[in-house]
Amino acid sequence: MLLSRNNLNRFLAFWRHFSGANAIHLVLVIFGILLVWTLISHALENPDRYLPSPIAVALSSFDMVYEGLLPSYFGDTIGRLIVGSIFGLALGIPFGLILGINRTVADMFYPMMNFFQSISGIAIFPIVVVWFGNSDKTIFIVILYTSFFPIAFTVLSGVREIPMKYIHAVRTLGGSRFQIIRDVLLPGSLPHIATGSRLSIGFAWRAVIAGEMLAGREGLGWMIFTAQDVDRTSEVILGMLLIGLSWIILDHYLLRPFEADTIERWGLVQR
């Protein structure tokens, strides 16, 4: 998927973008931040502890790549994200659909969903640790829990937003209830499924980092948490940078294209 033609075009467009004014602005901003960062770093008495310079951070990343730690942490974290959010989406999408289709079921479950939605993934962490200990299972459950609600709510409202005229049209063509679900409600809510998935994976990404810190499992989150204990501030900053950059790449090349393709192909947005 990452190597599809669409993505290649997107990648080229991205680079062409770099020759434009926007790119110049972006480069200026990044350069400015690095400059201020470097200046502050040099002004400090003990920069290694409080704010290592960009170069120090870059050097520590070479070290960690060389030792093989960084790729392994990175792989662990991405792996957890994928497994956890796949389960979250696999449960959340059908659940949202059922609630959107059947008002009785929706009235039954909605208050509870709203209740649990307010309890963040971090807030359920302690009880999950009590049940499953500091294990990968604990992290998966927290990711699943975190990604479940955004997708379920988005799909639910997606089904409800499908204009009645489409349902009426298919009913008058002789469509059964099942055929209406298959031909109208499912495809009609696909753009919301795409948007909701992107939202859910975004939440899951935060949950996996927090989960690793609390459960003490190796990964990017764990890396920045433990680096702090041993005063390796450069690794803390490196970890933060990687978390942000990975999300931008994941979002730009995988999630946003998926969302845009679904929505644009059917012309469901006015542009």
Next chain:
Amino acid sequence: MPAKLVIQDLTHHYPDEYTGESVHALEKINLKVEEGELVTVVGPSGCGKSTLLNILAGLLPYREGLVTVDGVKIEGPGSDRGVVFQEHAILPWRSVSKNIGHGLELRGAPVEERKQKVAAFIKLVGLEGFEDKYPHELSGGMKQRCAVARTLCADPVVMLMDEPFAAVDAQTRITLQEELNRIAIATKKTIIFITHAVDEAAFLGDRCFVFSARPGRLKAIVDINIAREKRIWSEMNVDKEFLSSRDEILRLVREEVNVAIEE
């Protein structure tokens, strides 16, 4: 031969969406539509035209009176009554040909038959070359052509049309009216066409049912004795029969509009 569609003593009330008060939409409607006839229903806004159409479509349950198609009471939607809605209700996630063949697909018609019929109706409504386009790539007029083809392709006994050309521009509208006339000749379908435009009602109808202001009653029936083959706008604009029918309908509708305003 008995009439295709018969409405007997149809009275309808519904609760207002906001106030909850009972709205008296239709009062003792009695009318018959013969096989192969194209009738138009015209009346001031709020005269219950759309309520009537929804009842005929089976989308709105009714309690008082009786509505039958081929002698069978209408109870819920069915593929014997096809509807072309005011806003093109073709599905945005289906291509033109997939939309047109949808009715056949729903009843499990063989692929070969579907292909043939879809091709025939695409030709009939002049959408050749647009088979694989999606609705958002079509103009307003083309969307409505697609909607008409979709309804016809499911081969209903009666085609119900709810102000189908109200949302397109004036130029497109007269073209669509002439095309519908051509389709009526070609398919000999029984068509009930609801509109608020008097010109349109006179141009398309073999007969025109004029409804009164709320509660909707059948106020008058105007016969328009013009051969379908003669009905093109350039001729109708100077046709005595057409102009007198149109003026008659206009006079009847305006009486009702004035009543509605005075209330």
